[in-house]
Amino acid sequence: MTLPAAETNHQRDVHPNQQQATTLRKMNKKLNKLAVYLILILFSLAFIVPFVWLISGSLKSSTELFADPPIWIPEVLNWSNYTEAFTAFPFFLYLKNTLIIVFFTCIGAVLSNSLIAYGFSRIDWKYRDGIFIVVLATLMLPFQVIMIPLFLLFKEIGWIGTYYPLIVPHFFGNAFFIFLLRQFFKGIPKELSEAAKMDGANEFIVFWKVILPLSKPILATVIIFQFIEAWRDFLGPLIFLSDNSHYTLSLGVQQIMSQNDPRWGLLMAIGVAMTLPIIIIFFFLQRYFIEGITFTGSKG
Structure with a gap:
């Protein structure tokens, strides 16, 4: 049994629209997840940066520690701080x-x-x-x-x-x-x-x-x-x-x-x-x- 020409054309029009809507929903879900991750990363920096600065400062000399502008990576790792x-x-x-x-x-x-x-x-x-x-x-x-x-x-x-x-x-x-x-x-x-x-x-x-x-x-x-x-x-x-x-x-x-x-x-x-x-x-x-x-x- 063959479908009428009008009904066949209607299905052809609906099918791409459904695929497009599904694609948009997946993209929105990915964008929402990406936005959540970005927000979490930004908030985590408030905790990570001080700890990184603590580790960096523990390996610096007094001159590098109070340098302006700040030095994040010391030229020479001063492990003597840990020894002392x-x-x-x-x-x-x-x-x-x-x-x-x-x-x-x-x-x-x-x-x-x-x-x-x-x-x-x-x-x-x-x-x-x-x-x-x-x-x-x-x-x-x-x-x-x-x-x-x-x-x-x-x-x-x-x-x-x-x-x-x-x-x-x-x-x-x-x-x-x-x-x-x-x-x-x-x-x-x-x-x-x-x-x-x-x-x-x-x-x-x-x-x-x-x-x-x-x-x-x-x-x-x-x-x-x-x-x-x-x-x-x-x-x-x-x-x-x-x-x-x-x-x-x-x-x-x-x-x-x-x-x-x-x-x-x-x-x-x-x-x-x-x-x-x-x-x-x-x-x-x-x-x-x-x-x-x-x-x-x-x-x-």
Whole structure:
């Protein structure tokens, strides 16, 4: 059966129009993606350029560092800044002290906050939501407000000059981490908990054997945040540590900066050395970090 001539001509006219519309949609999609990438690249430059300048400055002499116009690539790489960075102050002693604090605060942050968040998200009890609001309200209290009462408290119990004031509070919860973990736990189906309870598991077994293994992304997020906070903390060690042998890297850098003639190339080399661990830990945990933030934001 042959189609009428008018209908055949109509199909010939429509088919190219459909192809053209499809082509235009694909081009628009590519242009939109290109625009998004360009915007992201421009915003990323605000973070990349300072770090590149830090690396460049760590390899310069003092003359090149303060040259006008600025010199981005030094003529001779001054690696002596890195050599002296490890000898200008007890770098490895302060590194060990910093890692001790970081390690135990990360353990405290994961254990305490996950357990508290489980109680706020998976167990029904009276006044639960009201108390959770009170916990969130503590986010409005900056450390500067409570540091004097904390100092007096720790002084009374004889903890000043030890690591305890910097470690022990992290075993009692953090409002921000509790919020992140609670939001993630609420996204885990309750049927999993109910099935475990039917097999005889109590709440702690459900928490330890069911919830935590499914929460690796958000736990990695908490570890990254806590690592950064403890690694770069300056005010806490400054207040609570009195013995030079207990100082952290941030206090060691402050000692060099307080000199009459600080060596800025040396300081930049130390800055690179202190930034690299944060980049490395984020590089290895970035997949979990992105998943944790994404799933946390998907639940109300």
